Amino acid sequence: MAGPAVSLVHPAPMDHPVHARLTDVTRIYPARAGQAAVHALGPLSMELRAGEFFSVVGPSGCGKSTLLDVLAGLAVPSAGTVEFEGKPVHGMVPDGVGVVFQEDASFPWLTVEDNVAFGLRRSGVEAAETRRRVDFAVDFMGLRDFRGAYPSQLSGGMRQRVCIARTLVLQPRLILLDEPFGALDQQTRLLMGDELLRLWRETSATVLLITHALDEANLLSDRIGVMSARPGCFIDIVETGWPHDRDSRLAERADFGAVTSRLWSLLRTESMRAMGQGARAK
């Protein structure tokens, strides 16, 4: 869907083949009253290639969300460095990074339209451009009929679409998603997965998706990072080699199942270890 001048593709060309990099990142949550310190993540290293779709899978409590927080600048690593587009990331979310969270982060006091426009209005983007981008994003995410509705009037899936639209309008170069489809049923997840792929292709952004659904990771990604049980590090990074122009019908391919099986064989023992770890980390 190409409107005339409106494009979600970011204006600056991507001149960093390695879009983001984590080097020996560790995150330890300090001890608090009645609880010991928790070594949640690492040491972990990874490189995100520009324009790729990278998924992270791993057992419960392995630190996937922590990884995302550190990459986004929402959390400071206890050790190691984080780089985005060649510049260090430390405690602040860099310009050009968008995040969609697991929980519903739509603002209940604003309409869908105002929600989506929120970031643009805060950055001082002029009204006409704001309206153009909001219109585009709202249409793109299928929210046109709900522009004036409040989030509480929408289903969980639609609220997530509002959050995605709100991130989209800011033309992020790196999009981080933390189990955005966690609360949805399988069919809706598959359709949302297609949406996500479409979004990825239209924006040419780099996408990092955290998910616990192995077939979802398989379907959507160029590469999949498999994390160990806590403290999480990458056991392996699987290259899927799927064509750029893919959608959910990819699952019909004969070799699709092999990748999912590969992921599970890597994860099986780690998942059992995680189950034994029992009580919640935080």
Next chain:
Amino acid sequence: MSKAAWIRIALLVGAIGLLEVACRIGWVPPTMVIAPSHMVSAMVGLLASGTLGADIAQTFSSVGIAIVISIVGGFTIGFWLHWFPPLRRAFDPFLAAYYAIPHFAFYPLLIVIFGLGSLPLIVLATLFAMVAMIVATLAGLDRVPRVLLKTARVHRLSPFEEMWRIRLPAAAPHLFSGIKLAVAYSFIGVIAGEFILSTMGVGHEIAYAYDNFDNPRMYGLILFVLGVVTAFNMLVYAYERHLAKRRGA
């Protein structure tokens, strides 16, 4: 209107009707309770005669001032306590115990310190109502969902913007609960103070009528006070529901 509302109205009408009948046929002596219809006519008579004008003005202006100061002051104090956790930790036990203290026991001292007139009543009602607003403000600011604060950081909002655009709107329902309580407590503070301290105002008039065995006047006044307070509280409540409906709550 809902089924529950109809039943409620029916119950109230029934109870009032029963009381009316009981009073008229003499089951209930007028030295105890007078018939509801007489209460209403007494109230109307009092209001029409205009003799209550000064007392009403006195009472409701005191309440009004107390409401404004307790809401604004309560919110401000709550806000600063939230902003400075050490300060809040120091005051927490005080806030938790505040409504356990029998405030009225300290009422006479306020007269001694501030003299007669409406000032002690306003101080008393404000002190009574303000802490409810402080507690509600703290609760509201505490309960802003963490994911919304993370969203604020993703959008790289300044601390001021985060407070103004995210924390306050998210806290609004709690703030409104605080407002409701502040309103109710301001009324209670002023009227109870007037009653106990026998100074002036509608509360005092009720006590005076009781002392003089003037039941019609007393019941007329009680009906008036309860009617106004309930109506006001209901207005606040209705406004809150209107706001909440927009959020779909």
Next chain:
Amino acid sequence: MISLRSFRDPILVVLSLVAIWQVLHQLAGDSALTAPAPTLAHLWEMVWQPRFLPHLRETALAFAQALLIACVGGVAIGVLLGGHRLSGEVAEPLLVGLYSIPKITLYPVILLLFGLGMPAKVAFGALHGIIPVVLFTMNAVRNVNRSYLRTGRAMRLTPAQTAWFVLVPATLPEIFSGLRIGFSLTLLGTMLGELFASQRGLGFLLMTAIDLHDVKTILAIAIFISIFAVALNSALLAVDRRLHRRTASDSSGKT
């Protein structure tokens, strides 16, 4: 869990209150506000006077009766209203309305109905305390997680077992909060009732002191009641918090 550290802040608050008290005394003078030390000394000697005990006993008796009615009656009514949805819906606005009005205006009515003396005090105290108990209990019962009840039925528990092993533990934290608030309000109502309704009790002593402009005694009695109220409220609050901690859930559910 109870370390010396957790007493530090309340003690600091108490000390600052006493300090403020002293300052106000300097500003306002002895006829307005007596200083902390002489007031507390007066309180101490007053408590040990033989004529004090009967008054204390009178108040305690009235309070205990009012508390009993408020708690037992409140929980019973609250359970009924919580269990029967329509009744709860009908009653709730009435109760909330009753909670928000200055109940002191009903005091003369209570006096007319019950006469002067103990019954009026108990009635007024119970009236104050019963409302929050009913509201909290009603809420607790209404909001019992349906899954708990379904689990009970799946295990084929009898109604009595369901009530005792599922409903009571599930509703206890909320009901206890109601009882705690009811405690404070019952005390308030009983004391208010005592101001005008009798020739005995702490409220009567307070009224006498007011008439005599005996600021020292007014303060002493007010402090005495406050200490009792705050101490008990703090104890109840500690229990309240512990009960709620067991049911506290982590809302994030993150991996």
